[in-house]
Amino acid sequence: MANVTLTINGQQVTVPAGSTILQAAEKLNIFIPTLCYEPILTRPASCRICVVEVKGSKNLVPACAALARDGMVVETDTPEVIEARRTIIDLLLANHPMDCLTCGRNGDCRLQDYAFMYGVRESSFSGEKHNYPLEDDNPFYIRDMNKCILCGKCVRVCAEIQGNSVIDFTYRGFNTKIAAFMDVPMSQSECVFCGNCVAYCPTGALQEKYLRSHARTWEVQKVTTVCPYCGTGCTLDLNVKNGKVVGVTSTDGEVNGKALCVKGRFGFGFIHHPDRLQQPLIKKDGRLVESTWDEAIQLIATRLGEVKAQYGADAIGFLTSARCTNEENYLLSKLARAVIGTNNIDHCARL
């Protein structure tokens, strides 16, 4: 494919034809803000926060959609560009609750980041504000449509990634709102609560219910690991606060990108469930009672040894686990085969 060479902020860059100005700028590590843009989704170029100045163009152009052309001269932070971006933020804030102090997405919000970056403390417009009730009808995520900036990412995620098209733009003008068909609560819609919309939402309009009410964004450590449910092998981030898993967020997984399902994203509560076994148990007089590790391990060694001595190694069977790690499965096979001396080992692959 042919290449094009353009100049951005005085620096020359060569990119494949068909690249956008934004992609060319990324190659130069030049920052351009975006709200509605997402590389893997279609590009409506609707938020206009990414506008830049192109020499010879009458208007500012959206960098996320405008294609780089040979010989193009682009400036990303002229006073006109900055003013346009400030105005966009100003207009968005005109209908946005200024409750960052208590917002669960405080510290993880593009609108907040850009307001800070461009010094927009509050809106200079006064007028009507939405006062939608908080949508809290399911145990997975909350929707606060007062905080929605109508970037439409969630609509495109639901259609283009999840493939369900459960939500879309409804109503008109100022009353435009993202909703399910007939504007029913999500729990009455076809929503499967994968939460992939939440993963892409740039503001506090969509929030993981448990995570955002139990931890501020800067309090959590993220540990990248693999989902414990089905065989797809989705990568996810466990969010840890004070030694406890308080939530799951998307990262850029090799298999799944940012996509997860309801179990992977919202099914982590079992980790700290009070039913978790925390102590070895030994059956005494028909009841399981707590014991020490030493006592339990010794009992196992003794009893397995006795059974082996009396009935032979093949009188012992092992079930290893499709839920455990490779290393653990390997060791249980070693225990069965090398230590006990039986090939009686299997697991639930057939079930």
Place this chain on the structure above:
Amino acid sequence: MTNPIADIEGANFILALGTNTTETHPVIATKIKQAVRAGGILAVVDPRQTELARLAHYHLALKPGTDIALLNGLANVILTEDLYNKDFVAERTEGFAAWKETVLKYPPEVVAGITGIAADTIREVARGYARSANATILYTMGITQHICGTDNVLAIANLAMLCGHIGKPYSGVNPLRGQNNVQGACDMGGLPNVLTGYQPVADPDVRAKFAAAWGVTSLPEQPGLTVGEMMEGAAAGKLRAMYIMGENPVLSDPDSTHVVHALEKLDFLVVQDIFLTETARLADVVLPAASFAEKDGTFTNTERRVQRVRKAIEPVGEAKPDWQIICLVATAMGYPMQYGSPAEIMAEIARLTPSYGGISYQRLEQGSLVWPCPSPDHPGTPRLHVGKFARGLGKFHPVEYVPPAELPDEEYPFILNTGRRYFHYHTGTMTLRTGALEEYYAQEHLEINPADARTLGITDGDRVRVISRRGQVEVTARVVDTVPPGVVFTSFHFPEVAINRLTNTARDPVAKIPELKVCAVRVEKIA
């Protein structure tokens, strides 16, 4: 899977058999939907009208257990209409002539009689699969959990070879595996007949290699018992002790009354788990294990991708990671077993396992690796059978349709089909304790067709009793037309609807997989 998950998106034709993908593998289902969105054709073979079936261009609602007839019928059309890939068959396969004789016995009209699918639909789907530049086959337990599960898979492989839709991108024979590390558990020798990387226990050289590495004089030579055979052995008093790590056979295995009886009969039972499962309650010793969030390790996904599992928190209470527990037991039995970390265990696995030979934690930190990955400089093998099959030539296996082991009769007039739900997982030990999933999807139900419900006087929400020759459960009826007349469906997630009390232990003779997808039941309204 022969091909990576990402390949699904690029397929022109997807044949999905016995897979309720949107519920059981939701993220893989997104790839199917994206393929359809891009113009791909989707054919779904499933007795039930699943979400995937509703999305499909063709829904082949076959009678349960008639997959071989259908697959042979598809091959028959492709053969008789001369649509097959002659170059591929000539250069890459063997056994074609003998196989062809069998397939010619399955013209579409005959297959229509067995499967209940119109002959013309069979023709259209066969043509679509054969003529597509790239076609992929996806399947899960709807194919394998039958007494003819192995033959079902062979029939799928025959079809893929016939059209040359294997060994290239966007195609292949792709089982979607159901558990996070079921692939890895098999890879690691968690099977009675093989050591790691499917090295047979019957091979003396393999045994000698492992015996030397493990510091023992010899290793057992005879393949051991599968899970179903262990339960029978326990019931018969031949198996005297069991050690169960992270499994819940009381809910997951067929004929659970028999499973409970078998486990109770053991002299000694150890269960190592994160919860006091229905199985753990029967144990003599229960060991508290760390959850996935509390340990380091690797999982191998359905496309053979080995990925790092990372410790995020300390084990709760006195729980320990399973690998540490096993070391303690081995050491207490006079076999000192010590590892500083799971990375050391992986190094040992890599030394003993050709397909994992190039896998190390150091490399996995840079990204996942797909086996076979035989050496440290090998990039991994996302696609199998490119240019050459693992066995050399691909072999056509003639397979014949056999009916399921237990078909409906007057006393038990319905077929019970079981599976999973989107909001829950396997025996529910985890998903019923999340504070979210079980709140949203709190109660199980039995799906029954409106025509059947009417006959039985059942309305939506009625309590019903489902009874087989082996057991019974009570459950709430949901009257829906997504199950065909004569078939009822529910999941095995909920202990209060322990549906495996009813299921049949009849097994495939090779894979020993039980026929969980078909057994005969009757349904009674509870007055």
